[in-house]
Amino acid sequence: MKLKIFILLFYVLSVGLTHSSENQTKLLEIYKNLRCLVCQGQSIADSNSDFAATIKLVVEDQFNEGKTEDEIYSFLISKYGEWIVYQPTFNKNNFLLWVLPYLIFIFGGFIIFLIVRKTKYNRVN
Amino acid sequence: MLSNIGISLIVLVLIFGFLSIYTASLDLKTAGLSINKSIYKLSLFQTTFTILSFFTLIVGFIYSDFSLINVYENSHTAKPLFYKIAGTWGNHEGSLLLWVNILVIFSYLFLVFSHKHNKNFRLYTLIFQNILIIGFLFFLLLNSNPFNSIYPPPFEGLGLNPILQDPALAIHPPLLYVGFVGCSIYFSAAMASLMSGYGGKLFAQSIKTWVKISWCFQTLGIIVGSIWAYYELGWGGFWFWDPVENASLLPWFAITALMHSLIVLEKRNTLYSWVIILCLLTFTLSVLGTFLVRSGILNSVHTFANDPSRGIYILLFLSLMIFSALAIFFTKYKKETYNFNFKSRETFILANNWFMVFFLVTVLIGTLYPIFLDVLISIKISVGPPFYNIVIIPLVVPLLFLMAVGPKVSWINSQNKVFNKILFFILGALVINLFIIYFSKKNSILSNLIFIAAIFLILHSFLDIKKLINKKNKTELSRVISHLGFGLLIFFIGINHQFSLEEDFNLKVGETKKINNYEIDFESLKTKESKNYKAVIGNFKLTNLKNNQVQYLDPEIRIYSNPETLTYEAAIKTKITSDFYLTMSNVSRSDYYNIKFQNKPFMIWIWISAIMIALGGFIQLTSKKNED
Amino acid sequence: MKISISKIIIFSFVIFLLSVFLMGLKINNNYDTKSLVGNKISKFHLIEIYDDAQHISEDDLKKKKFTLINFFASWCAPCRTEHKYLLKLSKERKKIKIIGINFKDKKNNAINFLEELGDPYSFVGKDSEGRISILFGIYGIPESILVDSNLTIIKKIVGPIDQIQYDEILKITK
Numbered sequence: 019m020k021l022k023i024f025i026l027l028f029y030v031l032s033v034g035l036t037h038s039s040e041n042q043t044k045l046l047e048i049y050k051n052l053r054c055l056v057c058q059g060q061s062i063a064d065s066n067s068d069f070a071a072t073i074k075l076v077v078e079d080q081f082n083e084g085k086t087e088d089e090i091y092s093f094l095i096s097k098y099g100e101w102i103v104y105q106p107t108f109n110k111n112n113f114l115l116w117v118l119p120y121l122i123f124i125f126g127g128f129i130i131f132l133i134v135r136k137t138k139y140n141r142v143n
Numbered sequence: 144m145l146s147n148i149g150i151s152l153i154v155l156v157l158i159f160g161f162l163s164i165y166t167a168s169l170d171l172k173t174a175g176l177s178i179n180k181s182i183y184k185l186s187l188f189q190t191t192f193t194i195l196s197f198f199t200l201i202v203g204f205i206y207s208d209f210s211l212i213n214v215y216e217n218s219h220t221a222k223p224l225f226y227k228i229a230g231t232w233g234n235h236e237g238s239l240l241l242w243v244n245i246l247v248i249f250s251y252l253f254l255v256f257s258h259k260h261n262k263n264f265r266l267y268t269l270i271f272q273n274i275l276i277i278g279f280l281f282f283l284l285l286n287s288n289p290f291n292s293i294y295p296p297p298f299e300g301l302g303l304n305p306i307l308q309d310p311a312l313a314i315h316p317p318l319l320y321v322g323f324v325g326c327s328i329y330f331s332a333a334m335a336s337l338m339s340g341y342g343g344k345l346f347a348q349s350i351k352t353w354v355k356i357s358w359c360f361q362t363l364g365i366i367v368g369s370i371w372a373y374y375e376l377g378w379g380g381f382w383f384w385d386p387v388e389n390a391s392l393l394p395w396f397a398i399t400a401l402m403h404s405l406i407v408l409e410k411r412n413t414l415y416s417w418v419i420i421l422c423l424l425t426f427t428l429s430v431l432g433t434f435l436v437r438s439g440i441l442n443s444v445h446t447f448a449n450d451p452s453r454g455i456y457i458l459l460f461l462s463l464m465i466f467s468a469l470a471i472f473f474t475k476y477k478k479e480t481y482n483f484n485f486k487s488r489e490t491f492i493l494a495n496n497w498f499m500v501f502f503l504v505t506v507l508i509g510t511l512y513p514i515f516l517d518v519l520i521s522i523k524i525s526v527g528p529p530f531y532n533i534v535i536i537p538l539v540v541p542l543l544f545l546m547a548v549g550p551k552v553s554w555i556n557s558q559n560k561v562f563n564k565i566l567f568f569i570l571g572a573l574v575i576n577l578f579i580i581y582f583s584k585k586n587s588i589l590s591n592l593i594f595i596a597a598i599f600l601i602l603h604s605f606l607d608i609k610k611l612i613n614k615k616n617k618t619e620l621s622r623v624i625s626h627l628g629f630g631l632l633i634f635f636i637g638i639n640h641q642f643s644l645e646e647d648f649n650l651k652v653g654e655t656k657k658i659n660n661y662e663i664d665f666e667s668l669k670t671k672e673s674k675n676y677k678a679v680i681g682n683f684k685l686t687n688l689k690n691n692q693v694q695y696l697d698p699e700i701r702i703y704s705n706p707e708t709l710t711y712e713a714a715i716k717t718k719i720t721s722d723f724y725l726t727m728s729n730v731s732r733s734d735y736y737n738i739k740f741q742n743k744p745f746m747i748w749i750w751i752s753a754i755m756i757a758l759g760g761f762i763q764l765t766s767k768k769n770e771d
Numbered sequence: 772m773k774i775s776i777s778k779i780i781i782f783s784f785v786i787f788l789l790s791v792f793l794m795g796l797k798i799n800n801n802y803d804t805k806s807l808v809g810n811k812i813s814k815f816h817l818i819e820i821y822d823d824a825q826h827i828s829e830d831d832l833k834k835k836k837f838t839l840i841n842f843f844a845s846w847c848a849p850c851r852t853e854h855k856y857l858l859k860l861s862k863e864r865k866k867i868k869i870i871g872i873n874f875k876d877k878k879n880n881a882i883n884f885l886e887e888l889g890d891p892y893s894f895v896g897k898d899s900e901g902r903i904s905i906l907f908g909i910y911g912i913p914e915s916i917l918v919d920s921n922l923t924i925i926k927k928i929v930g931p932i933d934q935i936q937y938d939e940i941l942k943i944t945k
Contacts, residue, residue, distance in 0.1 A: 055802065056910055056911060068875075068901075069910050069911065071901075072875075072902070072905060073905065075902060076901075076902055076905045079902070094905075097807070097905065097906070097907070098807075098908050098910070099802075099806055099807060101802055
């Protein structure tokens with residue numbers, strides 16, 4: 019019974035929540051992923067600086083032209099370096115960053131598995 | 144004069160530190176079960192002098208004694224009294240003195256309250272704690288002395304940053320430091336436990352109150368910091384995964400893991416080595432955090448002023464700490480056998496630790512990776528919110544399920560049928576999560592899973608409360624409240640994120656903007672002159688077209704004079720159902736103003752849930768069972 | 772304490788970590804885009820400030836051995852202090868073509884600025900919204916970029932040109 023309730027909830031929420039994404043939200047998402055280079059730790063979305071205003075203009079232009087999110091990031095990275103995006107690109111320099119946490123998670127799980135299995139072994143004996 | 148008093152007091156604390164170590168070492172060799180009374184007296188004197196030194200600095204700030212460089216650099220006669228006092232710990236040197244205070248006070252309190260425990264264990268704890276105290280005092284005296292003086296004394300101070308003049312920000316550091324620095328005592332206790340061989344259940348009982356205290360204050364400190372950021376910083380967010388924020392989160396994960404493992408150590412007398420590792424790790428993370436924040440190695444909006452010499456001192460201290468901890472651990476480590484059934488509460492607590500370590504490692508790697516890349520291959524990258532969200536959020540789903548079920552599983556062995564169903568859900572959720580993240584960029588299905596898992600935890604918690612309300616079991620009740628708080632927190636953050644309305648646009652006075660079912664009228668612009676700032680205030684009328692409700696929002700642009708700073712004050716209207724958030728900034732060389740408007744559903748419930756988490760901890764501190 | 776592999780690994784890892792921190796303290800934390808020297812500039816199209824019919828694009832830069840692209844504005848104070856170096860360059864190094872890009876400015880203010888301080892530019896383009904500046908990776912003004920005939924960036928000067936920068940430009944463009 020509980021299982022059926024969960025599946026129903028799942029379905030209802032899926033339908034409801036897919037409508038919340040709009041173009042403006044997407045643009046804002048991009049702004050939030052860009053670093054304001056003349057500020058101390060603020061995104062383009064949050065910054066009130068002149069530089070942020072200029073970047074917003076250029077990003078909006080490209081977005082309206084139909085460029086994808088990745089294309090916009092690549093463009094800005096080619097002009098300003100990787101520092102300008104908050105989500106590190108997955109390349110040979112950064113892959114450790116993305117992979118290590120999961121590796122350690124799996125390693126941790128493995129250790130717990132070993133501990134529990136040893137107990138089973140001891141009990142059986 | 145204050146300078147001399149202050150420095151003399153600090154030197155006295157240092158001397159009593161050495162004396163304490165000496166007398167405690169001697170007492171180790173004596174027979175008998177109780178500690179020499181003189182050691183108590185030494186500790187009490189040390190505590191008194193430390194507190195007096197802190198008061199001396201506060202007096203300097205209250206009376207604007209600019210002969211003290213620290214007061215000159217961080218205060219101003221025009222500051223309101225409350226903020227003059229808060230300025231004492233709102234700077235590097237003053238906050239360091241607060242560190243020392245907490246180290247010393249906790250040292251004394253532990254000594255007094257641990258009288259039921261093994262004598263050598265307590266003596267070793269005192270010794271190690273005092274080594275930490277002496278280390279920090281050397282740093283303070285040689286590099287960051289709040290009592291350094293200048294002659295002749297200037298007439299006026301350089302003023303406190305106006306952003307720091309806020310009640311929340313006044314209490315945020317002390318709360319956080321009780322958390323950060325409070326873990327020093329169980330670092331020392333862990334070292335002492337290894338040296339004296341006093342372990343197991345009794346060791347767990349000796350430190351558990353301290354672990355809980357540091358956890359409660361750390362949680363509260365982080366929450367207050369977030370609330371301040373939301374109301375004061377003008378971007379509508381409350382967590383940016385900024386390195387300084389991360390520095391406060393890292394110990395929190397470790398303390399949470401430790402708190403849970405202590406339950407196992409106390410109940411089943413196992414996991415001792417892991418508990419020791421966590422105790423040593425937690426304070427190490429605190430010192431690492433302080434290194435990252437104060438040395439200037441990282442770029443952040445939070446950091447104190449840069450000074451690389453500080454970095455060298457702290458790094459030295461950190462290195463000595465880590466190496467001695469490793470040396471003592473490896474020397475005294477004894478292999479343990481484990482007895483964990485899969486379907487037992489111990490295993491669930493291990494699972495909690497598993498997740499906490501994962502979160503800790505992720506945040507640690509995310510924060511440190513840019514430094515490594517820059518040093519090793521001279522490439523500068525940024526690691527920001529998108530990274531942390533993508534890596535961490537999927538695993539919050541199984542954690543929520545585990546939190547609902549774990550506490551209900553019995554110790555040693557459990558035969559629950561429900562257990563298997565839950566396992567199915569967890570595995571299913573995990574697989575779907577990973578699938579979604581890597582093959583599509585849509586977050587909505589992930590959000591669903593978050594909601595389902597959060598609701599699962601919330602419902603189970605409410606059912607538990609119903610069962611427990613009659614039993615008057617404070618420990619169980621506090622656990623449910625904290626877990627419920629966590630479930631609610633995730634739930635409301637999810638709703639807030641999914642249904643928030645955010646718009647960024649330019650407007651001139653007299654213009655109107657329509658967004659969804661809201662209309663924003665830029666009615667007028669006014670100026671205001673206040674005690675230490677001039678402000679440009681925008682008057683905005685917000686109309687909800689669905690129900691014709693009208694609100695007025697008045698964001699400000701403030702120009703402060705001492706020191707010259709420009710700040711943007713957001714207009715925030717907080718209601719039970721949602722917050723309205725409006726900030727305004729002037730577009731250079733134009734009549735236009737850049738407006739950021741946000742409607743954030745259930746914002747206040749995020750704070751309420753977070754406080755509930757801490758509340759659970761505080762309730763547990765007051766329960767009778769705690770007085771072991 | 773027995774010496775074992777795991778202990779050696781842990782100790783080495785800690786030493787590695789702490790060394791990186793130590794080195795991290797010494798490196799410069801301030802970010803600049805100087806790492807982009809060596810890249811090529813992208814396609815661009817500038818309209819002249821005096822006459823809308825006149826324009827310039829990246830192809831025009833291939834004709835000269837060196838080009839100095841200077842972003843300036845009449846409301847920018849440091850632009851005034853660096854201006855004399857631009858004038859000197861225009862006289863002493865004929866092989867450098869100096870292009871001015873007027874950033875987020877009003878035409879009349881820019882013209883007055885140049886009349887007052889002198890005009891070292893062979894072409895003054897307008898960038899009233901700042902879009903062109905992003906194409907060149909600019910984030911503040913004044914900022915100047917020295918490019919060769921292959922359109923490769925050989926030097927980036929963030930901030931006003933001073934005596935040291937001026938001498939360096941002379942050296943590079945000998």
